[in-house]
Amino acid sequence: MKKAKTKKYASNILIAVLIIACIFMVGFPIAWMALSSVKPGVELFTIPPRIFPQNWSLEWYKQALANENVIHYFFNSLFIASTVMIIDMVIGSMTAYSLTRFSFRGRRFILMCVLAAYCVPPIMLMLPMYRIMNMLQLSGSHAGVIIGHLTVTLPFSVWLMVSFFKKLPQGIDEAAVMDGANEWQVFIKVDLPLCIPGVLSTGIMAFIMSWNEFLLSSVLVNKESMKTLTVGIANYISSTHIDWGIIMSLGTITTLPVIVLFAMVQKYFVEGMTAGAVKG
């Protein structure tokens, strides 16, 4: 009995150590970024480096936000990611409904195409995408970036949602049809509400992917006031001298909103994802 107790004690300690290690692993980069952004200039390059600031200062935020483009970056990112999220949720759920609740010919082929689209490297889309946007007169516009992000997120969203819609028993639709509902009503009133956690969590993923996307956003937009946050910050490193203070404040401005937003909606995300999204 005593042995078992010691064993339990040891395993608890092990778990505690593991948890602390995890917290450090996850927290360190973010904490470093946030803490650096409030260090005054003289403390940024101290040797040996210090983790905590001696004096707090908001000068980097003042400098970063004095540049009106930073505000633009932020709202561009927010607008683009929100729109991508909505479109993904709408089109994705419609497609999933279509592919799982009907048995028309070519259904499997469409699903296959969606999967194939998922494995097209974004870098391969980059240049043709730029040309299409020019042809459609969308280059440099938010619509262009949104379409670009959809090419990355939509196949994945459809694929995820198909797995949610598959789980609904066919009988539900049939019962609704018996009650006289048409296809659209079945979709809106029966299937979609049942899949809401899955649809929401897919939307959240799309939002995050869009918010973080760099490559296509960078190729498709030139105008300063149209850039997204990720592209805007990346430009700061490449200039001939690096303002670490400003960069860290911009990094914090980019990261914190998504963390906060995610914390708020996480419940639905977890609920949706664990409704059995990925299963053989």
Added chain:
Amino acid sequence: MIKKWLSVMLAMILVLLLAACGSSKDEAADTENGREDVSGSYEGEKLIIWTNLTADAQYDVLNKQFAELADEMGVEVSVEKVAFNEMYEKLSTAATSGEVPDIMHTNFGGTAYLYAAKSIMPMDDIINRIGADDFSEAYKTVLTGSDGQIYGLPDWAMHTSVWYRKDIFEDNEIEIPGTWEDFLAAAEKVNTKDVSGFAVPLDGVQVAAQTLYEIMCSAGVYFMDPETGEYCFDQKKDEAVKVIEYLVSLYKNASPAGSLTWSWGDYRNALSVTGTCAMTLDMGAVIGNAQENNPDMTGKLGCFDFPGVDGKKEASFGSGYCFVASPQEGVRNTLVSDFLTALYTPERAAERALSRPMFAFPSYIPSFDLYRESDKVAEFKEEVDYIFDQFENGNWYWYGMEAGLSSMSAYIESTTIFGEALQGACDGTYSAEEAYDLINEDLMAFAASM
């Protein structure tokens, strides 16, 4: 709960959408108003201008001057920043779709690319209008295409020197080195655990090629023959391999190990802010860096030219910025010409050169006096005189443009083979000869494809 959250979110997005629509409507209205009146003046015309200058101080001055002119001429100007590491991405996507900006303020490599892509027009008329004699000859040569026309309007120039810590040299009783051997010896002598002798920055994006090229120039090895304009890097293999070997020995004996991936910001910080290196090649930006971030260091910095192999330096790596413009028709052609001409007053040219936190000097001769009177520069009179002298009287080249504009120059700047080869040579993956072969084969393949 879900419903509540969903409706809040939807409302938020609706507001955003409305806001976006609202603003785009405003823009549309603006352009409509603008198009009404074209005859007679430039009223309502719009110029799109790109610049590589992403540092705020430089960008602000350019933007201010553009805005002044836009006001005077009644045109609308939209300025877009294109960072160096994405310059060729932006230029090539723009060039292939015909979306080149009206005017671009760029370096020689960017000019060479746009020239090769046939996206810019000759500037001879504008240069003559401003005054052909007001620009330095060397500068005009480098921007001359194979058809004899000048494709860029020189703005300001830079000259690579060795920037060093005068106090460290004094403490170690070191004379300014005059040969490669002396230079290596000096770098080794001042090299300590905390302060390295000479930083050899080799970041893959542009920096590796620049570091190599300054040493190549000093030994008289070039990519293109300055006389004939033909590719000649393959002709002088032995000398080129020696250059790479020398670069590697500088790295191994006097440079911090991490400098393998250092870019401009890193080595400038090391010399002028943290004081962790005693010498580095630079175009003078270290002064601006020190003035901003570590004023105490400002007085301790000086410069001398990288020496030649046995004393006589064959040439230096010079650089600069110019304005280029895409071909325009009718009234827009005169608009671009008027706009660019108006940028060349002594005051404006000097102000632009001084906005660079490095010793850029104006290429427009009438602005020299104003430039030298500035506080920022007067403090370094000795160094400025020295650089002016070197620039006027020594050979200086920009890689690949030893005999005028060439697509090779854009390629040298954009390819990553220099990083691959030189970083590999320094960490022992390649021998100097293998590194040379990698570079040479890559450049030859490009030359063959043109």
Added chain:
Amino acid sequence: MSSDIRVKKKHVVNGYRKKHSMIGLAFSIPVIIFLLVFVLYPVVYNIWLSFTNASLMTGTSEFVGIDNYVRIFSNKLFKKYFWNTCVWTFWSVLGQLLLGLGLALLISRPMRGGTALRSFLLIPYVVPAVALALVTKWIMNSDYGIVSYWMQQAGVLDGRQSLLALQGPAMWVVILLNIWRSYPFPMLIYWAAIKGIDREVMEAAAVDGASKWRTFLHITLPELKNTTIVLAVLRVIWTATYYDLIYMVTGGGPAGSTTHLPILIYQSSFGSFQIGYASAISMILGVLMFICIIFYVSKSDAADS
């Protein structure tokens, strides 16, 4: 329900299915159009480009047959970059699956603050790659980076050296960063799968006196097999084509040691202006990814039936 009504219902439903399968198809039309215009067209365009010598500098474009492919396979650096892609993908995916599984086991233990811990562990999932890249570049700076400083003090690194300037370690750094960013997704999926395992089976095993380790090995792991296959395929495709992180942390250096195919494609397009050649490389990458998907589909078909 009487058999009479059942027959009627079946009949109505059958009619409904036949008559309305077209309406069902209509729900897919937005996606079909989108994929045709914004994915299929670019891919076809890419295939065409890969057989030309298209240049982004001169704008020329002539048909050259399979020249680009021949050049790729005769290029000795390509072999190195291809191998880098394999190393990057293999370890990234293995690492995130293992870490994800480990943490899933940890958070599936009943304990106080478990939910909070789970939420906390999900954070890296939303941290933008650009922010992570910037922090990394700084903390690994050879002169003033705190991680470099610690390692230099510990004697792991030479003075004024950085992990990012050393060929092998640079690759490990980007792989670890990628694992850091990617493990939450597998963790969540594994956690859900573990929760879904029949409790009675587990309890029965415990009663039988099976050790935790044996239970894990013989009950938990086999249950997770399908999940693992799906996750692995998804993440392999995502990782092998993922560009942003490496581009922003090392740019493919030092000495090309972290250059993987997406970086190579970017460099061939905008560094060498050889868009035809770059398209050929993306075709190779695309085809490899397609093979992965085929593998996935055959597996999931087997699982369905």
